[in-house]
Amino acid sequence: MTLLEAIESRHSVRKYTDKAIPQEIIDTLKSKVEECNKLGNLHIQLVTNEPKAFKGKMAYGSFSGVTNYFAMIGTKADDLAERIGYYGEQLVLLAQTLGLNTCWVGLTYNNVKDAYSVGENEKLCCMIALGYGNEPGRNLKRKTARQVSNASDSTPKWFHNGVAAALLAPTAVNQQKFHFEYLGTIGDGIHKVKAGRGFSLIGYTKIDLGIAKLHFELGAGKENFEWA
Numbered sequence: 001m002t003l004l005e006a007i008e009s010r011h012s013v014r015k016y017t018d019k020a021i022p023q024e025i026i027d028t029l030k031s032k033v034e035e036c037n038k039l040g041n042l043h044i045q046l047v048t049n050e051p052k053a054f055k056g057k058m059a060y061g062s063f064s065g066v067t068n069y070f071a072m073i074g075t076k077a078d079d080l081a082e083r084i085g086y087y088g089e090q091l092v093l094l095a096q097t098l099g100l101n102t103c104w105v106g107l108t109y110n111n112v113k114d115a116y117s118v119g120e121n122e123k124l125c126c127m128i129a130l131g132y133g134n135e136p137g138r139n140l141k142r143k144t145a146r147q148v149s150n151a152s153d154s155t156p157k158w159f160h161n162g163v164a165a166a167l168l169a170p171t172a173v174n175q176q177k178f179h180f181e182y183l184g185t186i187g188d189g190i191h192k193v194k195a196g197r198g199f200s201l202i203g204y205t206k207i208d209l210g211i212a213k214l215h216f217e218l219g220a221g222k223e224n225f226e227w228a
C-alpha cells in the first residue's frame with residue numbers, strides 16, 4: 001500500500017481487538033518515531049501493552065481495547081502543535097500501510113505517568129491510538145475543495161490533488177478549519193502555496209493544520225511547489 005492509498009483507506013478507529021502487534025512491525029514503527037523525532041525535534045514515544053491510558057473515559061468518542069499508542073510529546077514552542085500534526089500523521093499513514101488502524105486523541109485519555117516521559121520543558125500534546133481495529137472506520141462527510149481553497153480551472157492539477165488529499169486528513173471533530181491558497185509563481189518561478197487555519201472554539205487547529213499540510217504535500221508532490 002502506498003502513502004496515497006493509505007490516505008484514501010484511513011479512517012479513525014476507536015475499537016480494537018486484542019491481537020498483538022508483531023515485533024518486526026513495532027521495530028519499523030520505532031525507527032520511524034526516531035526519524036520523526038530527529039527531523040521534527042520531537043520526543044514522540046511508542047507505548048505498547050499499556051491498557052490504563054484508555055480505560056474509563058467516555059467524553060468524546062468511546063474507545064475500547066486500546067493498549068498501544070503514540071504519546072505525542074515535544075519541547076514547548078510556538079510551532080510545536082503543527083510539528084506534532086505533521087510528523088504524527090507520518091506515523092498514522094505508515095501504520096495504515098502496515099495493516100494497523102489509528103485514531104488521533106486530543107481529549108479522551110488518562111495520563112499514565114510511568115508509561116512515557118515528559119521532560120520539564122516538554123508538553124504531552126495528544127495521543128494516537130494504535131492497533132488492529134474491530135472495524136475499518138467509516139467515511140465521514142467532508143468539505144469541498146472550494147470551501148477550503150482557491151482551487152479553480154486556472155490552478156494547476158497538482159494543486160487540486162494536494163487539496164483533495166488534505167480533505168481526507170483527520171481533524172479534531174472533523175472540523176477542517178484549514179485552507180490552502182495557490183499564489184502562482186512570484187518572481188523566482190517557483191509555485192507558492194499558502195496554508196492557514198481558521199478559528200475554532202474546540203481548538204486543535206494547529207495540529208490539524210500540520211496533518212493537512214502533510215496530506216497536501218503527499219497529494220501535490222513536494223517537488224511541485226514551496227510553502228509561502
Ligand SMILES: Cc1cc2nc3c(=O)[nH]c(=O)nc-3n(C[C@H](O)[C@H](O)[C@H](O)COP(=O)(O)O)c2cc1C
Nearest residue numbers: 011012060061104105106107108170171172173174
Ligand atoms: C487533533 C485531533 C484530535 C482528536 N481528538 C479526538 C478525541 O479526543 N476523541 C475521538 O474520539 N476522536 C478524536 N479525533 C478524531 C476525529 O474525530 C476524526 O479524525 C474526525 O472525526 C475525522 O474522521 P476520520 O479520522 O475517520 O477521517 C481527533 C482528531 C484530531 C486530528
